[in-house]
Structure formats: C-alpha cells, structure tokens
Amino acid sequence: MADPLFEYLQRLGDDSLILAQRLCEWCGRAPSVEVDLSIANMGLDLLGQAQLFLAYAGEIEGKGRDEDALAYHRDAAEFRNCLLVEQPNGDFAQTMARQFLFSLHRELLLEALTASSDTRIAEIAAKAVKEVRYHVELSSDWVIRLGDGTDESHRRMEEGLDWFWRFVDEMFELDALETELASSGIAADRRALRGEFDRRMTEVVERATLEVKPSQWPLSGGRRGRHGEELSRMLAEMQVLARAYPDARW
Amino acid sequence: MYTTEMDKKAADAGLAQNDAEDPAKVARFEERVAADEFIEPNDWMPEAYRKTLVRQISQHAHSEIVGMLPEGNWLTRAPSLARKAILLAKIQDEAGHGLYLYCAAETLGTSRQEMIEALHSGKAKYSTIFNYPTLTWADIGAIGWLVDGAAIMNQVPLQRTSYGPYARAMVRICKEESFHQRQGFDLLLQLVNGTPEQKAMAQDALGRWWWPSLMMFGPPDDQSPNTARSMRWRIKRETNDELRQRFVDATVPQAELLGLKVPDPDLTWNEERGHYDFGEIDWAEFYAVVRGDGPLAKERLKARRDAWDQGAWVREAADAYEAKQAQRSLAA
Amino acid sequence: MSRDWPLWEVFVRPRGGLEHRHVGSVHAPDAEMAVRHARDTYTRRMEGVSLWVVRSNDITASDPDRSAEMFEPAESKIYRHPTFYDLPDAVKHM
Numbered sequence: 224m225a226d227p228l229f230e231y232l233q234r235l236g237d238d239s240l241i242l243a244q245r246l247c248e249w250c251g252r253a254p255s256v257e258v259d260l261s262i263a264n265m266g267l268d269l270l271g272q273a274q275l276f277l278a279y280a281g282e283i284e285g286k287g288r289d290e291d292a293l294a295y296h297r298d299a300a301e302f303r304n305c306l307l308v309e310q311p312n313g314d315f316a317q318t319m320a321r322q323f324l325f326s327l328h329r330e331l332l333l334e335a336l337t338a339s340s341d342t343r344i345a346e347i348a349a350k351a352v353k354e355v356r357y358h359v360e361l362s363s364d365w366v367i368r369l370g371d372g373t374d375e376s377h378r379r380m381e382e383g384l385d386w387f388w389r390f391v392d393e394m395f396e397l398d399a400l401e402t403e404l405a406s407s408g409i410a411a412d413r414r415a416l417r418g419e420f421d422r423r424m425t426e427v428v429e430r431a432t433l434e435v436k437p438s439q440w441p442l443s444g445g446r447r448g449r450h451g452e453e454l455s456r457m458l459a460e461m462q463v464l465a466r467a468y469p470d471a472r473w
Numbered sequence: 474m475y476t477t478e479m480d481k482k483a484a485d486a487g488l489a490q491n492d493a494e495d496p497a498k499v500a501r502f503e504e505r506v507a508a509d510e511f512i513e514p515n516d517w518m519p520e521a522y523r524k525t526l527v528r529q530i531s532q533h534a535h536s537e538i539v540g541m542l543p544e545g546n547w548l549t550r551a552p553s554l555a556r557k558a559i560l561l562a563k564i565q566d567e568a569g570h571g572l573y574l575y576c577a578a579e580t581l582g583t584s585r586q587e588m589i590e591a592l593h594s595g596k597a598k599y600s601t602i603f604n605y606p607t608l609t610w611a612d613i614g615a616i617g618w619l620v621d622g623a624a625i626m627n628q629v630p631l632q633r634t635s636y637g638p639y640a641r642a643m644v645r646i647c648k649e650e651s652f653h654q655r656q657g658f659d660l661l662l663q664l665v666n667g668t669p670e671q672k673a674m675a676q677d678a679l680g681r682w683w684w685p686s687l688m689m690f691g692p693p694d695d696q697s698p699n700t701a702r703s704m705r706w707r708i709k710r711e712t713n714d715e716l717r718q719r720f721v722d723a724t725v726p727q728a729e730l731l732g733l734k735v736p737d738p739d740l741t742w743n744e745e746r747g748h749y750d751f752g753e754i755d756w757a758e759f760y761a762v763v764r765g766d767g768p769l770a771k772e773r774l775k776a777r778r779d780a781w782d783q784g785a786w787v788r789e790a791a792d793a794y795e796a797k798q799a800q801r802s803l804a805a
Numbered sequence: 806m807s808r809d810w811p812l813w814e815v816f817v818r819p820r821g822g823l824e825h826r827h828v829g830s831v832h833a834p835d836a837e838m839a840v841r842h843a844r845d846t847y848t849r850r851m852e853g854v855s856l857w858v859v860r861s862n863d864i865t866a867s868d869p870d871r872s873a874e875m876f877e878p879a880e881s882k883i884y885r886h887p888t889f890y891d892l893p894d895a896v897k898h899m
Contacts, residue, residue, distance in 0.1 A: 240554075244549065247548045247549050247557070247561060248549060250541060250545035250548050250561070250564055251538075251541035251542050251545045251564070251568075251776065251780065252776070252779070252780045252783075253780065253784065254780070254783070254784025254785075254787035254788055255784060255787075255788060255809070255810070255832060256538065256568050256571055256572045256575070256832075257572065257831055257832060257833065257842040257845065257846060258784075258787075259541075259565070259568045260565055260568050260569055260572070260842070260845040260846050260849075261841065261842070261845045263561055263562075263564065263565035263568065264565070264845050264849070266561055267558060267561055267562060267565070270554060270557060270558045270561065271558065273554065274554050274555070274558075277554075290554055291553045291554055291555075294554055295552070295553070314783075315784065315787050316787075360841075361841055364837060364838060364841065367794070368790060368791045368794040368834070368838075369787070369790050369791075371794050371797065372789070372790025372791060372792075372793045372794045373786065373789055373790045373793045375786050375789075375790070376786055376787065376789070376790030376793075379786070460549050460550055461549060461550065463550055464550055464551075464552035464610055465552045465553070468552075468668065468670060468671070470668055471552075471667050471668050471670070471671050472663065472667060473552040473553045473556055473610075473660075473663060473667075513869065515866060515868070515869045516869045517869070517870070565849070566849075569846055569849065572831065572846055573829055576812075576829055576830040576831075579812065579830070584809065585809055585832065586808065586809040589809075641829075642829070645828075645829075649850070788808065788809065788810060788834070789808070791810065791834030791835070791838065792808070792810065792834050794834065794835070795834045795835040798835065
C-alpha cells in the first residue's frame with residue numbers, strides 16, 4: 224500500500240488536473256469571447272492547483288517523480304480523480320452544471336483544509352479556496368441563468384444536472400484511508416461538508432427553477448482508479464507527446 | 474496578431490471620398506491628424522477614415538479570435554503542465570485582445586455582431602497565417618516566436634495611431650503580448666537543446682512558418698495602393714516593406730542563436746545597406762490564401778461559425794433571464 | 806441571426822486611494838455578469854482592486870462640436886493656478 228498522504232494528494236491534484244483538461248477542450252469554442260476568457264481563467268486556476276498538489280505528492284512519494292511525471296506517465300487506473308470531473312463537456316449547460324457541483328464541494332473541502340495539520344496542504348488550500356470561491360459564483364450565475372432562461376436552456380440545464388446527480392455522493396465519500404488521515408488532522412472529513420453543500424446547492428438549483436433529484440444509483444470508484452471509458456481516451460490525448468518522447472524535456 | 478491590406482477590393486470600396494463631405498471639416502480633420510492629435514469616437518471624421526478603420530480593426534480582431542484555433546489545437550496535448558498553463562494564458566490573452574479590438578471598432582458605430590457576421594460570411598478577412606496548420610508541438614514555439622514577433626513589429630507603431638480607442642487598445646495589447654514572443658522562443662530553445670527528434674521538429678517548424686510570417690506584413694509597398702493615405706491618416710505608421718525588413722533583421726540572428734536554418738537560399742547580410750537581403754516572396758500563394766484557398770481556411774471559419782451558432786441558445790437564455798428579472802423588479 | 810449581448814463600459818480602480826479609470830468595455834447580458842466578464846477580461850494581471858460597470862447606452866457625453874464653448878472659457882482663468890502668483894522669496898512654503 225502506497226503512503227496514504229501520497230494517495231490523498233493525488234486525489235486532490237487529479238480532481239483539478241482532469242477538470243482543467245476538460246476546460247481546455249472549450250478553448251475558442253465558447254458562446255461568446257467573454258465566456259472564453261472566463262473558462263480559461265478557471266482552467267488556469269485549476270492547473271495551478273494541480274501543479275501544487277501533484278508536486279507535493281511526488282515529494283511525499285520520494286521516488287523522484289515530479290508533477291509532470293505524475294500527470295503524464297500514469298495510466299488511467301492510477302488516476303485518483305472523482306468521476307464527476309472526467310465526464311465529457313457536453314453542451315455549455317452540462318459544463319456549467321459540472322463546474323457548479325464540483326466547485327461547491329471543492330470550496331467547502333478547501334476551506335476545511337486551510338486548517339489541515341499539514342502546513343503545506345493548508346497553504347495550498349488557502350490560495351486555492353479563493354480561486355474556487357469565484358468558480359462557485361460564476362457557475363452558480365450560469366446555472367441560474369440557464370435554468371431560469373428560455374425553455375430550451377431550462378431543458379438543457381435540467382438534463383445536465385440530471386446526468387450529474389449520480390456523481391455527487393462520491394465527492395463526499397470518506398474511505399478508510401481518508402478516515403485515518405482525517406483523524407490525524409491532515410485530511411478533512413468530507414461527510415461533515417455534505418449538509419452545507421446540500422443547503423447551498425439546493426438554494427441555487429431552486430433559484431434556477433429546477434429540482435434537486437438525488438440519484439437512486441450513485442456511481443463511484445474514481446478514488447480507487449476505477450474510471451469510465453472516457454478517461455483513458457482523454458489521457459491518450461493529454462499524454463501523447465510526453466509518452467512518445469519519454470527522454471525529452473519540454 | 475495583425476495583418477494589413479489583405480483585401481484590395483474591400484479597401485477600394487472604402488476609398489471613394491464622400492463628395493458631400495464639407496471640405497472645411499475635412500481640412501480641419503486632416504490638420505488635427507497631421508498634428509498627431511487623437512481622433513475620438515464622437516469627433517467628426519471622413520466616412521472613408523471610418524470605413525478603413527472598421528475594416529482594419531475588425532480584421533485585426535478576427536485574427537486574434539481565429540488565431541486561438543491553431544494554438545488551441547495543441548493545448549490539450551501540451552507536454553508539460555507548465556507549458557499547458559503558459560499556452561492557455563496566451564490563448565486567453567488573444568481572446569482578450571480580440572475583445573479589446575472589437576470594442577474599439579464598435580465605437581465607430583459597427584456592432585460586434587455585424588463584424589462577426591461579416592467574418593462568418595467570408596466578407597471580412599483575417600490574417601492568412603492562421604489558415605496554416607499546426608502539425609507539431611514545435612509549431613506552437615514558431616507561432617510565438619515568428620507570428621507574434623511579426624505581430625509585435627506591426628503593433629508597436631500602432632500605439633501611436635490617430636484613432637484614440639484603437640491606440641489605447643494597442644497599448645494594452647503590446648504590454649500584454651510582450652511575453653508571447655518570449656514563450657515561443659523559450660519553447661524552441663528547449664527543443665533545440667533537446668533530443669535529435671526535438672531539434673528536427675524545431676527546424677521543420679521554422680521551415681514551414683518562415684515565409685508565411687513574412688507575408689503577414691502584407692503586399693510589397695508598390696502593390697499596396699492605400700498605404701500613402703493610411704500613413705497620412707496615421708492609421709498605418711510604417712510601410713509593409715519597412716516593417717518586413719525590420720522583422721528579418723531582428724529574427725535572423727535569433728535563428729542563428731537557436732542553431733536553426735532559415736529556409737531562404739538568398740538570405741545574406743548586405744554590409745552596404747546595413748540590412749539582410751532576402752528572397753522573393755511567393756505572392757501567388759499569399760493571394761490564394763487570402764482568397765480562402767489556405768489549407769485550413771474552411772475549417773477555421775467553420776469552427777468559428779459553430780461556436781457562435783451553438784452558443785446562440787446560451788446568449789438568448791441570459792437575455793431572457795435578464796428580461797424576467799427586469800419584469801420582476803417592476804412588479805415588486 | 807442570433808443576437809449579441811449589450812455593451813458595458815468598464816472602470817477599474819488600480820489600487821486603494823486611486824479613482825476608477827475607464828479601461829474598455831465588454832458585452833454581457835446583465836450587470837452581475839458584466840462585472841464577471843470585466844473581471845475575467847481586464848484584471849488578469851492584477852490590474853485592479855475594484856470594478857465598476859455601466860451600460861454604454863446610459864452614458865451621456867458632451868458634444869465634441871461644442872468643445873469650444875464647453876472647454877475653452879476655462880483657458881483664460883489662469884488665476885486659478887498656483888503658478889499665477891509671484892510670492893516673495895521669504896515665503897518658503899505656501
């Protein structure tokens with residue numbers, strides 16, 4: 224079994240990395256130039272967070288792997304991101320629904336981690352939480368506007384959220400590894416964040432004139448490396464150069 | 474990214490001076506411009522000045538926006554997280570620069586929507602360089618070093634252009650773009666110091682991007698009929714050939730530093746002139762690409778049209794929400 | 806043909822103690838989104854600590870053709886400027 228802290232840092236870093244990669248796919252394709260700028264800003268924030276968490280992960284592992292070695296030379300089954308962030312972009316409604324659900328959970332998690340007994344985690348969290356708070360605001364604005372916009376946008380936002388409810392529970396799972404880390408004050412107790420998440424999430428969804436529909440069949444497994452089909456395809460693209468020229472530096 | 478005088482026909486259409494224009498007003502305008510005064514949106518200006526500016530600024534804006542596509546092509550494959558972040562920031566800057574420029578052109582009374590429609594219908598042009606494909610990662614370096622380098626040559630003098638909103642947009646753009654060329658050079662420097670495959674990749678990229686970059690400055694001065702008037706109006710501050718020469722002079726030593734060969738057998742230092750002599754540009758290719766025969770012209774425009782069309786429901790939804798909110802606050 | 810959002814003018818306060826300055830414009834469906842778009846467009850490089858947005862249509866501008874009567878009368882009021890007054894050298898700071 225790998226070092227629990229190494230595992231945990233990969234979870235934190237991979238969530239950011241995989242979502243950033245998804246946002247990169249939007250480049251030049253947003254509904255307006257302004258929205259292109261917004262999406263790029265979120266992508267840059269997430270990439271920065273991924274670099275910080277994965278660099279630290281590599282140090283903890285102690286085998287000489289840096290953030291790029293982790294990002295580019297692990298296979299899908301070695302990734303520790305939650306399933307939500309690897310879901311394809313779909314349309315703009317789906318992308319904003321995913322961004323909203325993830326960012327809200329992430330904001331609460333990072334807030335809790337600012338008090339981590341691991342000072343490095345606490346420092347990264349303190350920087351990242353400000354960025355993610357803005358992502359929550361921006362994506363909430365869009366969930367509300369699309370939900371309460373036209374009939375078409377309402378339908379699209381409803382479909383977007385409906386697809387994603389099944390991935391929400393996974394973000395609040397606390398397995399044995401995190402329970403252990405939480406007891407020593409390093410990790411945050413994800414279950415304790417759920418009440419606040421539900422309250423704030425419901426508020427936004429209701430303002431969007433939509434309904435919260437808890438999933439009857441929640442999916443999970445990302446933290447153990449059990450991902451959907453799409454992740455390996457995404458990684459094939461992301462890693463192609465680094466894998467094709469393993470000796471090269473860029 | 475910038476380009477100039479690509480579309481001779483469009484330029485001619487804007488040329489006809491409106492006979493009805495008051496000669497006193499025209500004279501006063503010419504006097505102000507000659508004195509390097511700034512013209513501001515509500516000031517009187519000749520129709521031809523307005524049209525030429527809208528065309529030039531919107532072409533520039535379109536170039537920024539279309540220019541996001543060839544680089545975006547490699548964003549998802551950037552080979553390190555640091556390079557990915559740099560490239561995303563750079564492409565984002567281009568979106569911002571397109572936006573600054575659309576806004577500057579809008580002050581002349583043409584809406585962004587009209588400009589975008591002109592682009593999508595093929596009526597408006599954008600820099601031909603973006604119709605060339607990005608085939609390897611090294612192309613991202615070449616675009617930064619050569620294409621942005623050429624753009625900067627063009628843009629720096631435009632910070633003193635006569636139209637205030639354009640000049641101010643240019644000041645902001647030049648300030649932000651200063652990192653774009655450096656990141657490209659830095660990317661190539663890493664490649665030429667890397668494995669043989671990486672070095673070959675860099676040489677191949679220079680081979681493909683060199684001539685299109687020189688074409689970015691537009692046709693030679695003797696085939697650029699509007700240059701004199703645009704210079705007088707301070708919407709162009711140096712001629713195409715002057716800028717092209719400056720670019721060659723600055724770039725050739727940089728290629729030597731990288732240990733890369735410029736693909737021009739006629740390239741030699743001319744001691745007497747104090748400049749590099751270089752070979753003849755293939756203008757047939759240039760005009761073909763302007764006409765839309767470039768390798769990727771159709772794909773680039775389709776990508777832009779798709780983004781706009783597929784975003785229509787989002788823009789409408791936000792408008793509908795705002796209308797409802799206004800209703801609600803009235804009712805309250 | 807689908808429409809674009811309305812235009813907003815953007816003002817940025819570069820840092821505490823300075824006034825907001827016009828920096829450009831953005832398109833946005835409403836005021837709240839205009840602030841977001843302004844933030845994502847005009848403060849990517851730490852350019853500001855505060856933002857204002859205002860609908861471009863809501864701005865009333867002076868008429869440039871009347872600038873003579875608007876602004877030139879101020880030119881002759883030179884006594885409004887401190888340099889107008891010659892003070893004896895003995896007065897050190899005033």
